[in-house]
Amino acid sequence: MEVHLRTALCCNMNCCSIASELLTKFMVIVILITAFPSSAIASKDIPSWQPYRTTSHWILRIQPMPLLQRNAVYHALTISYPPSQKSRAGDFAAWRVSITVPRAKRYALSFWFGDTFTGSTAGYHIAQVLINDHVIWECDVAGGTNIPQRFVCELTKAISIHHGKSTSVTVTIRIMERRGVTNFPIMAYWMLMSLHADGRVIPLMRTDVAHINYEPFPVDLPLPTAGINDAWTRTATVLQPWGRTQWVAIAQHDKWVGELRDDFGFNTIIVLPPDAHNTTGRVFYDRTGKLRLTDEQFSEALTHYRRAGFHIILYSSIMHCGHAPVWMSGELVRQHPDWVQRDKDGTPRTLYGGQWLCPSTPALNFTLQYTQGIVRAYDADAVMLDNNEFFLSDARQPTCYCRHCQRRFREYIRRRFGDATRKFFGVNYDEITIPTDEGSDLFRLWIHWRNRLWAEATETFRMGLREVKRNIVLLANTQYRYPSWYLATDMQYSHEDVVLSESRRLTSWQMSAKMLLGKALAGSRPLWNYVGTFEERRERGCDYLRPPDVIATLLASTFAHHANPWIVFHGFDTYRDENAPSLAMLKRYIRWFADHAVLLGNAKPTAPIAVFFSLRSRNYTGAPLIPECVDTLLKMSAQLVGIVDESFDKEQLHGVEALVMQSMTCLSEKHAIWIAEWVRRGGILLATPDCGWRDEYGRLRPHSALMNALGITAHEERYAIGKGEVIWVSDAQNMLTALRRIRARCNWVDVTPRIAELELTCASSEVDGWQFLIHLVHHQKGATPTPLQVKVLSTLFPKRPIARIIWLSPDNDDGALLQWNASHNDTILIQTPPLHTYGVILIQLK
Known part of the structure; x- marks a missing residue:
């Protein structure tokens, strides 16, 4: 008997029995019961499947995938769509095969299907199986489970209709776009497909267990890191003037300093140096020059703010030299075109006035020298590096493939792998080039190296600035909630003194989930949160504040996770009547935080339940960085702390009663052992069965490291292990039930x-x-x-x-x-x- 718990539609089928029921997240659950045998017959005579795609964005591969129910790995046909790429309704990618069908009275098609998306965003990617271009099965990738499920489709009617006197039919598996997407990555896969004809089983895909020749990579090279400068950062309340409002805050400082400090409670301000402010104004918002600032005005204003107790942060960056005139004019890139971030075809990234610079080039030293200069000139207490990341090129392709990255990546391989390079990658280290095949182990290692590169660049900046001023604070603006690996920010947080991110266009619940992640990334460092308190409408600009109740809940979510507020100076001096209620709310909340900043800024989050965030699983398998269980648990009023794989230490489990791991496919062996030891001491582990099948570089293992560490070989629902317990959860409804039980058992x-x-x-x-x-x-x-x-x-x-x-x-x-x-x-x-x-x-x- 086969029972399939997934949203699916079997078209034109005459199954032995079909039952359905409604469940949360699923529209229809189809249960198929069949008498056909579930075991496949191994055969070397497998028909050849041919790939088809309507655009080049689709990725089709034959690759091994774990079949969790059997604790083994099989060959699968996969179809992937990358993040940050647009599609149109009707686009598709497919595998097709023509097969000879023997005469029979009854036909059926069996297969295992799985995908990497369990969210609720439905109506876009649709998985389908077709016989002679007639859809006989389809399934929305949304919802369901991340565990592959077996389906059996009755084909007697379909074959009789389309077969006629012919002995050949075409089987197609595909992902079709019902609606176009802009940023919706997915990987779907089919395996162990067989045609059943009157009890005879004809394999259409390989049925042998895939041989995984797995060997761990050599230990990674160490990254130097200095201690944290945090003398004042834990109690900071930050104001950021920008554009027109920087002119207001500087040129009219006599009017604003007292109100900002006394009424609002701000004690820190970030500003662009006058040359950068004037240049961005001329390009973007001040063509007439009315908002220009002189160096004398700027220095006088900083003196006033500093005397009022403000700390001064200067704006800079590696990727555009802090909007310095030499970059904004294009002169720097014209002189040094090899300093630019480029994709595999040489296309640069152009945004904010010019082409982005790459940190593996001499641009790193150039921008450091520029930043050292402005720190000396204006005696800054801190520097913020904006957009400290790679980004997609103008052709929407990942970067960077510049010659400097090629050289440094090759050198990294040499130092880490040496003569073992050929064993792992098939070439000598002096033959290494940055790969374009996203399925290769070398590509996975490049993803990791990109993160290392930005970590090294950030540390270089921090040490370079400390040569100028020993106690200076360095922070970077990163999008740590980003849904894919493109930005390469994962390893730089331990090389900053403060962790910062912009949080705009979020609901308060989304803000809480992001702050839970942010606090996990920050570790012992302060977490600052740029709160989007202003409306972002093209026709209205940014001078209108969001409603008071929205501002209150966004700031409450920030404070509750012990993050310091960072507020942009929009809406303070314009539309005073319309903004008055919101401005009053903002004033009340920021002033309150300032009054209690010593208590809040030095408190350490603690909770009975920990949730694992996996940067590696997002990077290598497309799993959501913030798993769905976070929103569910938060709305249950469960008390949570976050743990992130990049900085996980076993001491973080001290005092934790339950650990939730959802779709943490990538897990190091060391981390698996630590988790198993914690379970044996009495911890409760709630996990999905896909956890631990891949290593920290996304490389598939022959077995799950987590299961091996726990000493189990099958996915029973519950295991008692030592003094602890393991609960396996494979679908959304079971996950909801399990989370409710965990919330009831582990509650302070x-x-x-x-x-x-x-x-x-x-x-x-x-x-x-x-x-x-x-x-x-x-x-x-x-x-x-x-x-x-x-x-x-x-x-x-x-x-x-x-x-x-x-x-x-x-x-x-x-x-x-x-x-x-x-x-x-x-x-x-x-x-x-x-x-x-x-x-x-x-x-x-x-």
Whole structure:
């Protein structure tokens, strides 16, 4: 009996039995029951499949894929579509084969199908199987599971209609675009397909277990790193003037310094040097020159801000030299065309006024010298490197293939692999070139090397700036939530003093998920969050602020994950009547954070449940960087911390009761061993069965490293291992059920009455004695403020009596003492004032 839990439509079939039911995320679950044998017959006489595609973006390969239900690897026909590429409705890629069909009374087609996408974005990529161009099965890649499923389609009617007197039919498997996409990567695959004719099984694909000749790569080369400069960064509230508003903040500094410091609580400002400001203005927004700034104006304003207690950040970059005139004019690139980021065909990346520079070229030293110069000139406390990343070329292809990258990649291979280069890649190290075949091990290693390159460049900048000013702070603006490997920012966070990203056009729940990821990436470093408080409409510019309740929830999500606010100076001086309510909300929340910045900036998040974020699985298999379970758990009011594979250390599991790993396909053997040891000590692991089948470079193993470390060989639903437990979850409904159970078992804080869209986070602090913080964020806009009773496990605290419990909130009753009493079962009950949008319960011990 075959039971298939996936959204599918078997067209023109006459199955033995078909049943359906409705489930969350799935429109229809089709259950196929068949008497045909499920085991395939091995055969060397397999027909030859031919690839077809309507555009060159599609990637078709024959490659090994794991069949998790059998704990083995088989040959699969795969169809992939890359990220950041546009498609049109009707585009498709397909594999086709013509086969001879024997005379029979009854026909069926069996196959295993899987894909890499489990999100809810439906109606775009459609998987189909066709007989003579007639669709007999189709399935939306959205929803379902990341575990391959077996399907059996009845073909008797289809064959009889299209067969006639002929003995040949054409079988096609394809991915078809129902609607065009702009950034929707996918990989789908079929394996073990067979035709059944009156009980006879005719294999159409290879049925033998694939031989995986796997050998781990040599240990990676070390990357130097300096300590963190964080004397003031944990308490920073940052203002960023930009464009016209930089002129306002500098030319009218006498008017603004006091209000920004006293009313809003800002204590840090980032500015472009005057030459860069004037040049960008001339190109983008100030053709008349009315907003030009002189060096004298700029220096005078910085002196005023510094005397008012502000720290000064200067804007710069590697990829465009901080908008310096020499880059904006094109002169630098004309003199040094080899310094530019280029794709495999030599096409550059052009944006923001010119062609982007590559950090493996002498441009790195040039931009460092430029930045050292402006630090000396203006005595900066910090430097922010904007867009510290590679990007797609103007032809929407990944970079960089410049001759400097070719040389440095070849040198990296030589130093790491030496004479073993031929064994791993089939050529000597002096023959290495950056590959274009995205399925090769060398391409996977290049993806890793690109991340190393930006990490090295960032560290070079940090050490170079410290030669000028020992205590200077370096940070970079990166899109760490980006859905693919293109940017190459994964390894640079440990080479920064602060982690920063722009968070625009997000809902408050999306903001919380991003901040959970950001805090995991930042580790012990401060996390700063550029909050998109302004509207981005082409017809209105950026001078209108978003509604007050939106600003409140975005800032609450930021504060609850212990990120410092970074606010752009849009909407402060224009449309004062329209912006007044939003500006008042912004003022209230930023001022509140500034008043409590020492407490919030030095607190350490803690939680009973950890979620694994896998940069490697996103890079090599297209798995979502923020797995769906994060949103589900946040909306269950589960208390979470994040762990990221790039910086994972086994000490991060200390105190964690449950670990959730969803689609973490890429996992190092060392990390698998650490997780297994933690499970044996009593941890609860909730994982999807695909975890650990690939190594940290996306290379397929013959078996799962995680299963090997746990000492199991099959995917039963539950395993007791040592003092701990492993729960395997293979589809969305089972995942939801399992997450609810984990939330109930691993819970430190409960709230009554239960209110919708409530997020809870926890942290501890040793500033002014040991303190425990419980953040409450009510994401529902327009809800009636409700007093709450909060139940907290007292076993979380050191064995000392509670001195006081305080309510902290930008909305109401900030600093109020709360009533509480000890309850049975090691809990305390706390009464709060009405919760509007955001509040913090601060528990202080004697």
